Amino acid sequence: MPSHYDCIIVGAGHGGAQSAVALRDAGYSGSIALIGAEPEVPYDRPSLSKEYLAGKKSFERMQLRPTDFWESRSIDLLPDRRVTAVDAVRKTVATADSSIYSYDRLIWATGGEPRRLTCVGSDLSGIFYIRNKADCDALMAALPYARKTVVVGGGYIGLEAAAVLRELGKDVTLVEAKDRVLARVAGEYISRFYEAEHRRHGVHIKLGTGLSHFTGRAGRLEGLVLDTGEILPADLAIVGVGIIPAVQPLLAAGAEGGNGVDVDEFCRTSLPDVYCVGDCACMRIGQGLRIESLQNANDQATVAAKAIAGNAVPYRATPWFWSNQYDLRLQTVGLSAGHDETVIRGNPEERRFSVVYLRRGTVIALDCINSPKDCMQGRKLVEAGLGAAPAVLATVETLKELLLHDA
Numbered sequence: 001m002p003s004h005y006d007c008i009i010v011g012a013g014h015g016g017a018q019s020a021v022a023l024r025d026a027g028y029s030g031s032i033a034l035i036g037a038e039p040e041v042p043y044d045r046p047s048l049s050k051e052y053l054a055g056k057k058s059f060e061r062m063q064l065r066p067t068d069f070w071e072s073r074s075i076d077l078l079p080d081r082r083v084t085a086v087d088a089v090r091k092t093v094a095t096a097d098s099s100i101y102s103y104d105r106l107i108w109a110t111g112g113e114p115r116r117l118t119c120v121g122s123d124l125s126g127i128f129y130i131r132n133k134a135d136c137d138a139l140m141a142a143l144p145y146a147r148k149t150v151v152v153g154g155g156y157i158g159l160e161a162a163a164v165l166r167e168l169g170k171d172v173t174l175v176e177a178k179d180r181v182l183a184r185v186a187g188e189y190i191s192r193f194y195e196a197e198h199r200r201h202g203v204h205i206k207l208g209t210g211l212s213h214f215t216g217r218a219g220r221l222e223g224l225v226l227d228t229g230e231i232l233p234a235d236l237a238i239v240g241v242g243i244i245p246a247v248q249p250l251l252a253a254g255a256e257g258g259n260g261v262d263v264d265e266f267c268r269t270s271l272p273d274v275y276c277v278g279d280c281a282c283m284r285i286g287q288g289l290r291i292e293s294l295q296n297a298n299d300q301a302t303v304a305a306k307a308i309a310g311n312a313v314p315y316r317a318t319p320w321f322w323s324n325q326y327d328l329r330l331q332t333v334g335l336s337a338g339h340d341e342t343v344i345r346g347n348p349e350e351r352r353f354s355v356v357y358l359r360r361g362t363v364i365a366l367d368c369i370n371s372p373k374d375c376m377q378g379r380k381l382v383e384a385g386l387g388a389a390p391a392v393l394a395t396v397e398t399l400k401e402l403l404l405h406d407a
Contacts, residue, residue, distance in 0.1 A: 012036025
């Protein structure tokens with residue numbers, strides 16, 4: 001492989017892969033290297049805690065592009081190489097195997113690493129995190145021998161893992177330190193709905209409860225001790241308590257940031273000719289906003305690619321997220337933080353409904369359960385900054401009618 005590339009992309013997840021594709025789609029003719037820390041070709045990470053863990057989707061079906069696609073677009077894949085240092089003056093990156101690559105432009109798309117517990121017993125065998133294929137493969141190899149399992153963390157990863165474990169017939173207890181699940185990403189109504197659904201499927205949920213430490217024997221997990229003193233027997237635990245942005249080499253090189261690397265509306269960092277996209281990028285908006293979603297990674301990657309290709313378009317995307325648990329598909333559009341009113345559409349008892357979030361009468365976000373039309377049409381309401389009376393939002397047959405009325 002060459003030692004110099006016109007554009008080097010560090011990170012071969014969704015953000016990195018989309019950056020490479022978007023560069024070529026934008027007409028960029030320079031040489032491109034896509035450096036990934038994992039040995040695999042770029043693949044769909046959200047499937048790990050869903051279909052892949054459940055054994056419903058093979059890894060081949062998770063590949064973002066056919067293997068020969070990258071060569072056909074003149075994109076050099078450099079897998080199994082972890083970038084450990086960046087020299088923003090010399091414009092080089094160094095990998096763990098002491099290789100050095102120089103660049104004209106750099107896109108940093110490394111995402112994040114699982115936030116790992118450091119309490120007593122956290123190094124015992126039988127404790128798993130889900131962030132990459134290797135993590136999931138190790139977990140899947142251990143599952144046949146597990147009877148009692150505990151999930152630490154009630155976010156997307158924790159709830160998705162709990163759902164899969166129940167479908168596999170495991171005894172599951174979920175421990176969440178906050179007073180409700182999905183506290184960081186959804187409103188309380190959605191939280192309580194999912195708590196009820198998981199309990200209905202046999203998950204034991206402990207809210208407002210922290211983990212004190214793990215216990216084990218001969219290096220093997222045997223249980224969890226909660227901060228209440230209660231002991232939960234377990235031969236397998238899955239920890240899902242968030243991620244830490246993988247940006248240390250950029251920060252060490254002088255990039256501004258902290259909770260990720262700060263970027264402007266074109267995804268440019270404070271370092272010359274260096275861009276950052278995806279979970280590890282913090283938009284310089286107000287107090288700074290870092291969004292962990294596939295959609296955001298793809299949208300920011302396209303913004304960075306267009307800027308590099310000479311057709312800069314500022315980032316203006318509306319965030320959206322999704323989660324599959326049991327036969328429920330949650331689709332979220334917009335950010336509900338700061339809402340002052342909620343409206344329920346549909347019938348929660350039929351497990352097909354939406355929660356609309358408003359701020360001063362304007363729709364700012366929706367959580368949609370098995371309601372794809374509400375999600376699609378609600379996104380347009382959010383983007384247009386429209387609102388309606390709560391009674392109308394609750395009863396109008398389709399949200400499209402509100403868009404047509406405004407037009």
